[in-house]
Amino acid sequence: MTHFRYTLLGRLLADPMAVVAIVIISGLVLAAIFADVIAPHDFRAMNMADRFAPPSWHYWLGTDNLGRDTFSRLLQGGRIALYVAMTAVSISALIGLVLGMLAGFGPRWLDNTLLFFFDTLRAYPTIILALALAALLPRGLSTVIIVVVVTSFSEYGRVVRTQTLSLKNAEFILAERAMGASFGRIVFHHILPNVLGPFFILAAMNLPVVITIEAGMSFLGIGVPPGTPSWGATLKDGFDFIRTTPWIILSGGLPLILVTLGFTFLGEALRDQLDPKLRKGR
Amino acid sequence: MNTPILSLRDVTVEFPGVSGLRALFTPSGQRRVQAVAGVSLDVAAGETLAIVGESGSGKTTLARAINGLVPLAAGEVWFDGTPLHDRSDWREVRRRVAMMFQDPVGSLSPRKTVRDLLLEPFAIHGMPSNGREETALRLLQDAGLGADFLNRYPHELSGGQARRVGVARALALGPTLVLADEPTAGLDVSIQGEILNLLNGIKVSHGLTTVIITHNLNILRHIADRVAVMYLGRIVELGPVEDILTSPVHPYTQALMAANPEPDPTARRKRLALRGETPALNDRPSGCEFHSRCPMARPDCAVRAPELAPSRTGGIVSCHYPLPAISEVS
Numbered sequence: 001m002t003h004f005r006y007t008l009l010g011r012l013l014a015d016p017m018a019v020v021a022i023v024i025i026s027g028l029v030l031a032a033i034f035a036d037v038i039a040p041h042d043f044r045a046m047n048m049a050d051r052f053a054p055p056s057w058h059y060w061l062g063t064d065n066l067g068r069d070t071f072s073r074l075l076q077g078g079r080i081a082l083y084v085a086m087t088a089v090s091i092s093a094l095i096g097l098v099l100g101m102l103a104g105f106g107p108r109w110l111d112n113t114l115l116f117f118f119d120t121l122r123a124y125p126t127i128i129l130a131l132a133l134a135a136l137l138p139r140g141l142s143t144v145i146i147v148v149v150v151t152s153f154s155e156y157g158r159v160v161r162t163q164t165l166s167l168k169n170a171e172f173i174l175a176e177r178a179m180g181a182s183f184g185r186i187v188f189h190h191i192l193p194n195v196l197g198p199f200f201i202l203a204a205m206n207l208p209v210v211i212t213i214e215a216g217m218s219f220l221g222i223g224v225p226p227g228t229p230s231w232g233a234t235l236k237d238g239f240d241f242i243r244t245t246p247w248i249i250l251s252g253g254l255p256l257i258l259v260t261l262g263f264t265f266l267g268e269a270l271r272d273q274l275d276p277k278l279r280k281g282r
Numbered sequence: 283m284n285t286p287i288l289s290l291r292d293v294t295v296e297f298p299g300v301s302g303l304r305a306l307f308t309p310s311g312q313r314r315v316q317a318v319a320g321v322s323l324d325v326a327a328g329e330t331l332a333i334v335g336e337s338g339s340g341k342t343t344l345a346r347a348i349n350g351l352v353p354l355a356a357g358e359v360w361f362d363g364t365p366l367h368d369r370s371d372w373r374e375v376r377r378r379v380a381m382m383f384q385d386p387v388g389s390l391s392p393r394k395t396v397r398d399l400l401l402e403p404f405a406i407h408g409m410p411s412n413g414r415e416e417t418a419l420r421l422l423q424d425a426g427l428g429a430d431f432l433n434r435y436p437h438e439l440s441g442g443q444a445r446r447v448g449v450a451r452a453l454a455l456g457p458t459l460v461l462a463d464e465p466t467a468g469l470d471v472s473i474q475g476e477i478l479n480l481l482n483g484i485k486v487s488h489g490l491t492t493v494i495i496t497h498n499l500n501i502l503r504h505i506a507d508r509v510a511v512m513y514l515g516r517i518v519e520l521g522p523v524e525d526i527l528t529s530p531v532h533p534y535t536q537a538l539m540a541a542n543p544e545p546d547p548t549a550r551r552k553r554l555a556l557r558g559e560t561p562a563l564n565d566r567p568s569g570c571e572f573h574s575r576c577p578m579a580r581p582d583c584a585v586r587a588p589e590l591a592p593s594r595t596g597g598i599v600s601c602h603y604p605l606p607a608i609s610e611v612s
Contacts, residue, residue, distance in 0.1 A: 175389040178349055179451075180376030181406050193393045 011273050018269030024262030028255070032078035039072035043229050052245045061251040064237045070251050073229035078255060080230050084141060085210045088148035093203050095149065096156020101187070101195075103157065104164025114161070118154035126151045126213060127220075134222035144223050148210050159202055163195040197274035204267035208260035215256060231255055285363075286324035287491050288348070288459060292357035293321045295340070295347045295515075299564045315563040317343040319515040320357065322590075325459075330485065330492045332502050332523070334538065335512035336560060341495040342384070344512070345461045348493070349379045362458065377407050380452035382462040386444035386469070390436035396422070396447055397432040403454040425450035426480055442473035449480060453488065463495045478504050499542040503527060508597075511535045514563065514571050517590065521597020531593040531604045533578045570602065578603055 012018040031038060040060065047067035055062045061070040103114040130147045137143040167173060168191070176186050211231075217223030218232025219239070226233075231252060238249025295318040318340045325331045333341050346352045348359055350372060359366040366375060383389035390399055400418040404410070419429055425446040436444060445465065452460055465481060466474040478501055485492055494505060502509055502523055509526040511519045511534065519532040530536040537556045556575045561567055567574045573583035583602060593599040594607065 171383045171385050171389040172391045174346075174351060175381070175383050176391065176402075178351055178376060178381040178383075179403055179406055180373040181402075185406065189394075190391045 008273060012269055015269050015272065017265050018273075021262050021265035021269060024258055025266060028078055028259060028262065029082065031075055032082050035072075035075035035079055039069075039075050041069035041072045043068065043072040043076045044227075045069070052241070054245070055247055055251075062245070062247045064234070064248050065241060070234065070248060073234055074231065074251065074255055076229040077231040077234060080141070080224065080228065081211045081214060081255070081259065084144055084148070084214045085207045088145045088152070088210050089203055089207055091145070092149040092153035093156050093199065093206075095153040096158075097160050097195075097199065099153070100157040100160025101164055101191075103161040104168060105187075111161070114157065118157050121150065121154045124151070127216065130213070130217055131220075131222065134217065139222065139225055141224060144214050144217055147217065148213055151213075152206060152210070155206070156199065156202060159198055160195050163198060164191060167191050167194055197271075200274065201267050201271045204263050204270055207263045208256075211259050212256065285327070286360075287327040287362055288325040288493070289360040290321055290323050290348070290357065291360070293318055293344065293347055293354060293359060294356040295343050295352055296355040314355075316355070317515050317563065318347060321512075321515070321517055322357075323510060323517065323520060325491055325493060327491055328489060330494060330505055330507045332494045332496060332506035332509045333512060334496060334499060334502070334509060336497065336538075338560060338563075339512040340515035341497075341512055342463055343515075345381070345463050345493065345495050348461060349376065349381055373407065377403075377455050378458045380455070380457035380460045382445075382448050382452050382460065382465055384464040384467050386441045386448055386467075387436050387439065389448060390439075390444060390451075392436050394435070395432065396434050396436075396439075399436075399447060400432075400450055400454060403451060407455060409455070421450040421454055422447070424453065424484070426476075441469050442477065445469065445473075445477055446480065449477075449484065453484060456488070458491060460490050460492045461495075462492060464497070465494060466496065466498050466501055474498075474501065481505060499527075499539065511538065514561065514566060516571070516600070517598075518572065518601070519593070519597060519599045520590075521593060521595045521599075525595035525597060529595060529607050531595060531597070531599045532572075532601050533576050533605060534572050536605060537577075570600075572601075578605070 012022070040058075045068065047063065049067065050059065050063050051065060051067045053059045053063040053067070059069050059071070061074065063069055064073075099114055099118075103111045106114075126147075129151055133147050133150065134143055137146065173186060173190060176190055181190075214223055214230065215232030215235060218228075218230040219236045221236070223232055224230045234252035235249055235256075238245075238247075238252050242249050294316055296314040296316050299313060299315040321340075321344060323331070333344065335341050343352060347354055348366075350366065361375060361379065394402070397415075397418045400421050401414055404417070418432055422429070422431060427443060427446050427450070431439070431443065431447070436447075439447065462481070466477060469477060481492070482505060484490065492505075496502070506523045508521065509523050510517050511526065511532065513534050519526065519530065519535045521531070525531075526535060527539060530539055534556075540555075555577065557577070558575050561571070561574060567584070569582070569584040569586055570576070570579075570588050573579040576583065580603065586602065588600045588602050590598045590600045593604060
């Protein structure tokens, strides 16, 4: 049995940056899971007497224009953000993985076709594509997820394709073929493990981007339906009153900053650990 | 010679020379280049044949063609009495023909431990590796490494250690034939010696037939029985190792040997310098393909192509004007 210190988690815990990342991310995940328990108020409850209340012991992060508790709404927003991010990233990563491997292994014409497809999608600015798709599709979280998948799977595809291409003719793959290894064994035992490192790093770095896209779309009013406590919606509510009650938009930005920092740190720590060639010592 | 275990008949390997739109404007004869151009040779059971030649002479491609990693454009490969070129049971062949690649570290899958790497051949061929731990350890010890290497990753090994793992892996399934591509490449001279001793020891104890591809002429005497010299994808001379080293018949062989540094400062050897560069594979010279660089070339060499014919040393040579033995010159 491998000693715990040598497992991926063990090695991550030895890296201060990874520990910070894990603390932030698990804090956010726990807050999202137990949002109903932690929240001091009902996130939907409007208290007209306490509109625009500044942060206090009663309302930790103040209230918005309808007298709703911002802290409770942000906790609910965490659920939405994590749900969108997890779903969208897994779907686009999976599509990217399959298409990237097909491009890497397939004949030249397939590779060129897929590359053209990837490049075309990447050429569109995310927000333009989001506005166009939002006009076509009903308003809701699934539209947000579709927008994210459409704009980001090509990035995974490109990374996987490049890795596959460079590995396909590597000497150790030839050695496996010379030994009689089947195509499936080569793909799953020897190519995939070497592709997954950069792939997971990309996924970790991509999660906060996805959350920001959701916030951005909700901010523009093309994301979640009105009344949904998304972080972007909180930002938008705060933006309208930025001159008089700046704490609404400030507290709306806080979780976005935390989530971006957390996953970026995690991505960098993973990159250091997943590539054995970069790993110093054991 | 006993019955050959490996026979090559006119083995030819082609690669696309030009691609894309330019291929449309290129005469069909020049669209493909021949990296290996009609090689025939026999390797007897238990023998060690070394294939030498400059970079780009087709040595590595020939080795890869033998075990089917690159397709043959023409010709046949026979292994142990059966043709390999149209076999469906490649897996069975690959169990019996082991290959060692040039880059000792780069030919080991980077995310597998040495234990995984050593046991993988058994998994590939669905063979029981009875007592997995013991099997891996025995293979490793046969190659001269200890148990503490089992948990290491390839990047944690030195070149020599990785080469030993490669040797252990190649021997895992008890092969009949071993194809070794530059087994000493990238190793210190002292390590080269250890690896050669290891290979020699294993050859004897396992009764292996080996084909060694190398451009390191210093190792020939220690390991090879016969030597084949390749130039532009063809064999130009083939003979017993001693004759190739001391009394080459083909001018190219002599130039190759002369270019090799001689460790003995008192030795006097005939210097034979080559002119120019190796011609491109898609622009082969007429007649004898070596005439453009041959110091002995005569006018008809550019016209008539020589055939491989028996040489004075008991080997074969493809030259119109083979060199006499050195004793006759000096």
